[in-house]
Amino acid sequence: MIEMTIARIADIVGGELADITAEEAASTRVTGTVEFDSRAVGPGGLFLALPGARSDGHDFAAAAVASGAAAVLAARPVGVPAIVVSPEPGAADAASGALEFDTDGSGAAVLAALAKLAAAVAAELVADGLTIVGVTGSSGKTSTKDLLAAVLEPLGQVIAPPGSFNNELGHPWTVLRATPETDYLILEMSARHPGNIAALAAIAPPQIAVVLNVGTAHLGEFGSREAIANTKAELPQAVPASGVVILNVDDTAVAAMAAKTEARVVRVSREPGSEVDVWAGPVALDDLARPRFTLHANGGEVEVALAVHGDHQVGNALCAAAVALQCGAGLDQVAAALAGAGPVSRRRMQVGTRADGVTVINDAYNANPDSMRAGLKALAWMSRQSPGDLHGKRRSWAVLGEMAELGDDAITEHDAIGRFAVRLDVSRLIVVGTGRTMNAMHHGAVMEGSWGSESTMVDDADAALAVLRAELQPGDVVLVKASNSVGLGALADALVAAEDADDRNADR
Ligand SMILES: Nc1ncnc2c1ncn2[C@@H]1O[C@H](COP(=O)(O)OP(=O)(O)OP(=O)(O)O)[C@@H](O)[C@H]1O
Ligand SMILES: [Mg+2]
Numbered sequence: 001m002i003e004m005t006i007a008r009i010a011d012i013v014g015g016e017l018a019d020i021t022a023e024e025a026a027s028t029r030v031t032g033t034v035e036f037d038s039r040a041v042g043p044g045g046l047f048l049a050l051p052g053a054r055s056d057g058h059d060f061a062a063a064a065v066a067s068g069a070a071a072v073l074a075a076r077p078v079g080v081p082a083i084v085v086s087p088e089p090g091a092a093d094a095a096s097g098a099l100e101f102d103t104d105g106s107g108a109a110v111l112a113a114l115a116k117l118a119a120a121v122a123a124e125l126v127a128d129g130l131t132i133v134g135v136t137g138s139s140g141k142t143s144t145k146d147l148l149a150a151v152l153e154p155l156g157q158v159i160a161p162p163g164s165f166n167n168e169l170g171h172p173w174t175v176l177r178a179t180p181e182t183d184y185l186i187l188e189m190s191a192r193h194p195g196n197i198a199a200l201a202a203i204a205p206p207q208i209a210v211v212l213n214v215g216t217a218h219l220g221e222f223g224s225r226e227a228i229a230n231t232k233a234e235l236p237q238a239v240p241a242s243g244v245v246i247l248n249v250d251d252t253a254v255a256a257m258a259a260k261t262e263a264r265v266v267r268v269s270r271e272p273g274s275e276v277d278v279w280a281g282p283v284a285l286d287d288l289a290r291p292r293f294t295l296h297a298n299g300g301e302v303e304v305a306l307a308v309h310g311d312h313q314v315g316n317a318l319c320a321a322a323v324a325l326q327c328g329a330g331l332d333q334v335a336a337a338l339a340g341a342g343p344v345s346r347r348r349m350q351v352g353t354r355a356d357g358v359t360v361i362n363d364a365y366n367a368n369p370d371s372m373r374a375g376l377k378a379l380a381w382m383s384r385q386s387p388g389d390l391h392g393k394r395r396s397w398a399v400l401g402e403m404a405e406l407g408d409d410a411i412t413e414h415d416a417i418g419r420f421a422v423r424l425d426v427s428r429l430i431v432v433g434t435g436r437t438m439n440a441m442h443h444g445a446v447m448e449g450s451w452g453s454e455s456t457m458v459d460d461a462d463a464a465l466a467v468l469r470a471e472l473q474p475g476d477v478v479l480v481k482a483s484n485s486v487g488l489g490a491l492a493d494a495l496v497a498a499e500d501a502d503d504r505n506a507d508r
Pocket of ligand 1: 139140141143213315365367
């Protein structure tokens with residue numbers, strides 16, 4: 001953050017001082033980080049008192065101050081120096097995506113104050129030369145954010161969110177990590193409702209925006225793909241005329257956003273085209289489905305070998321490359337940075353090969369129909385032959401759980417994924433869970449299949465692990481994927497740990 005006095009922060013957020021005098025507030029500076037976890041607060045920090053599942057942050061205010069916090073941003077006095085804010089009309093709705101446990105609006109009040117503080121800090125840093133890069137899309141925001149951090153790092157100091165921080169809490173929290181030394185601030189922006197992305201962009205207006213794709217993630221909440229597209233378009237709409245909007249035009253809904261922004265548009269595609277600025281040409285995959293292609297841009301070209309897995313990463317990497325080129329990177333610099341950028345965020349296409357030759361693709365962090373197809377295609381590719389090929393095709397296992405939040409389309413989409421797995425010739429599908437949606441996936445596979453044993457239904461992750469432990473053979477490839485709430489990540493971890501884990505083969 002920028003160092004600020006408690007008095008100035010109170011002024012920015014419109015809060016009242018409690019348990020601190022005006023004089024003290026005017027002379028005490030917040031010099032540390034802003035934290036919502038009291039254990040993370042250090043000297044000079046600012047602690048956000050937010051409601052959680054099991055406890056209320058207000059109960060940890062004293063502990064945060066004992067750990068060095070200069071003050072607490074809270075919804076009521078807490079007996080230690082605090083800036084107290086009260087709920088505003090509508091704030092609870094705006095914060096609903098980020099706070100599940102906000103029963104009295106206190107969380108919304110603190111989040112609204114956090115947004116104001118982040119906006120003030122962002123404005124000051126931008127005036128001082130900071131470049132903000134915003135990324136949205138239905139799938140691939142975190143993957144692209146990680147690639148972006150890698151390609152921008154050679155150009156200056158980068159702040160990017162850890163993991164998938166992308167909502168009304170994680171986004172402003174990330175903004176507040178930026179300091180006067182920061183050159184590039186990368187922000188992941190997600191939406192559950194129309195207006196969410198516009199609100200995030202208003203906190204920290206991006207000079208460069210990336211739109212990856214418009215899929216069906218959270219379709220249940222939005223109602224239609226068009227509504228999702230309109231919400232994603234809030235990002236290019238927020239970029240000023242002096243800025244740049246990077247569009248993945250292989251998605252027609254994204255391509256159409258060119259008409260919705262005043263900013264200069266840079267078009268990115270897998271293929272060359274009259275209007276395309278950055279493109280890949282033919283893509284080859286190595287044995288672990290890492291893409292290689294020629295990157296074309298600015299009248300030049302360079303060979304790129306990605307260190308992340310799956311053909312779907314091509315579009316993500318092209319968008320990241322386009323941003324870096326806009327920021328002044330050379331093609332060789334971009335290629336080198338991409339080659340060194342392996343999987344960073346946990347449980348997203350993390351590939352490891354055990355000592356016994358079983359390859360596990362841990363993609364259990366989340367799932368929607370698009371990312372399920374992307375994961376299954378990577379599985380099919382990796383199993384198409386054994387590395388060094390002595391035994392022909394490797395057996396492939398898809399251990400799949402529910403895709404959450406698909407609304408009325410849930411049954412059809414699960415059925416389609418079951419069919420898709422069989423069409424890709426996945427050797428064994430293990431459907432984890434026995435509800436209606438998983439039934440649909442299982443039956444989709446059985447209907448599409450020919451001998452009836454393509455799919456096995458199990459009650460839960462433990463049962464799936466038992467089947468795998470009993471039946472996996474050296475050389476098999478296993479994809480583990482579901483929405484995070486299903487909890488298959490632990491299964492994937494256990495699977496890798498099961499045999500003297502060894503991820504040498506995942507490294508280059
Ligand atoms: N461009 C893409 N198209 C389809 N699937 C993708 C794409 N990029 C990544 N994925 C897959 O989508 C899943 C989620 O990836 P990632 O975490 O990068 O997305 P996200 O947009 O950040 O998701 P969230 O909305 O949960 O934050 C992973 O399984 C990943 O392999
Ligand atoms: Mg994410």
